[in-house]
Amino acid sequence: MPRPADPERRRSDRLLEEMAAEIDRRGGWIPFSRYMELALYHPRLGYYASGTVGFGAGGDFVTAPELGPVYAASLARCCLPLLTETGGDLLEIGAGSGALAAALLPELERLGAAPRRYLIVDRSRALRERQQQRLREALPPGLYARVSWLEGPPEAPFDGVILANEVLDALPVERFEITPEGPRLLGVTLTGGALAWRSAGGPDPRLEAAWSRLGLELPVGYRSEIALDLPRWLEQQTRALRRGAALFIDYGYPRTEYYHPQRREGTLICHYRQRGFDQPLALPGLIDLSAFVDFTALAEAADACGLEVSGFASQAHFLIDCGLEEVTAGLMELPDRERALRLAELHRLTHPGEMGERFKVMALSRNLAGAVPGFDRFDRRHAL
Incomplete structure (x- = not known):
């Protein structure tokens, strides 16, 4: 791991x-979800509050919108009929560097479907300021005037499309371990002034109830994550959606793969300056800390919120069904350097060993007459 400055x-x-x-105030232990909340979202010292989060090739990680225009152009073709049907707005949760908005809005305008408003919900003031600067520079004044920022989900009824690209993986999760007595929360304590793992010891009512519903049999010593607050979070984010769809794009698995017996150490991922490692308690506030998404849990949470699961597919298959062939039709006529960049982007977005299979797309909808594009040929809801 690189040495921090x-x-x-x-x-x-x-x-x-x-x-x-805080650990001392709470008796020597905090749940991992609280540690993750502080490490990522502490208002002054958390990872996303620092103003130094690195997106793109020179940062801590690369998201699909940072790779080039193909991703946004394909996504625009999914949003087009949804915005046409609802006559509504587009809301992006956790807009990161603003790269998706900077590419998506001009493409939607070119297709004749620019949303009335492009709302961005981001709890990080530092990221909101970065997004504002980027979009002021990238968008013509007329399009930029449609963009506004919120600190939390809208309260007024909302028609249109919600986008969440690599948001779910950064939601604080609980970490647990299977013991002879059943699942036990793993939390964080202090040992010799350093952060260390420690079991909660006794059972946790919320974990016990969730585990009973899952009905899984896993070996003693198995460790993984569970997003106990996902239903509450999803309800908060979508309660204002009166008519439209929400697209969640992230790395993850259906539950049978998520809790596979051979995945004994869970799914936590740490990134610092483009390097991955497996020390989630190291350098709090400096590293990007995330967990893969249990898409079965997302589908269950959607059902509890009164949302319909309208599609589930790998990112590669979703992009293909959204018109990737049309988007890349003139690729081979581009100048050599630009063609090479677009081919590299396509490879990263669609190859099974890159983002193509590891990333999934789930569409949730409410009161839509038409289908959500992107799932015509490769819908995998049966796997949830």
Whole structure:
């Protein structure tokens, strides 16, 4: 893992001091979900509050919109009939660097379907400021005027499309371990001034209830994650959706794959300066910390919210069904350098060993007359 610069190290140390104080106040232990909340979203010292989150090739990680125009152009063809039917708005949850909005809005305008409003919900003030700067520079004034920012989900009724690209993986999750007595929460304590794992010891009522519903048999010592707050979060994000669809794009699995007996250490991922490693308690506030998504859990949460699961597919198959062939029709006529960049983007987006299979797309809808595009030929809802 690269050595952080001294200012970064000092900021991480300050967050560690605040974590240590909270651990002490709470009897020497906090659940992992609380650690993840502080590490990512502490209002001054968390990863997303720092203003230094690295997107793209020189950052901590690369998201699909950062790769080039193909992703947004394909996604626009999914949004087109949905915006036409609803006459509504487009809302992006967690817009990151603003790359998706910067590419998607001009493409939708070119297709004659620019939304009335493009709303961005992002709890990080630092990221909101970065998005505002990027979109002011990237968009013509007329399109930029349609963009507005919210700190939380809209309260007024909303018709249109909700987009969440790589948002679910950053929701705080609980970590658990299977013991002879059943599942037990794993949390964080202090040992010799350093953060360390520790079991909760006794049963946790929420985990016990969730585990009973899952009905899984896993070996003693198995560790993984569970998003106990996902139903509440989804309800908050979609309660204003009166008519339209929500697209969730992220890395994850159906439940049978998520809790596969051979995946004994769970799905947590840590990134720092483009390098992955497996020390989630290291450098709090400096590393990107995420967990794969249990898409079966998302489908169950949707049902509880009164949403219909309208489609589920790999990212590659979704993009193909959204008109990837049309989007890339003139690719071979491009100048050599640009053609090479677009071919590299296509490979990254669709190859099974890259984002193509690891990333999934789930469409949720409410009160739609038409189908959500992108799932005509490769819908995998049967796997949930």
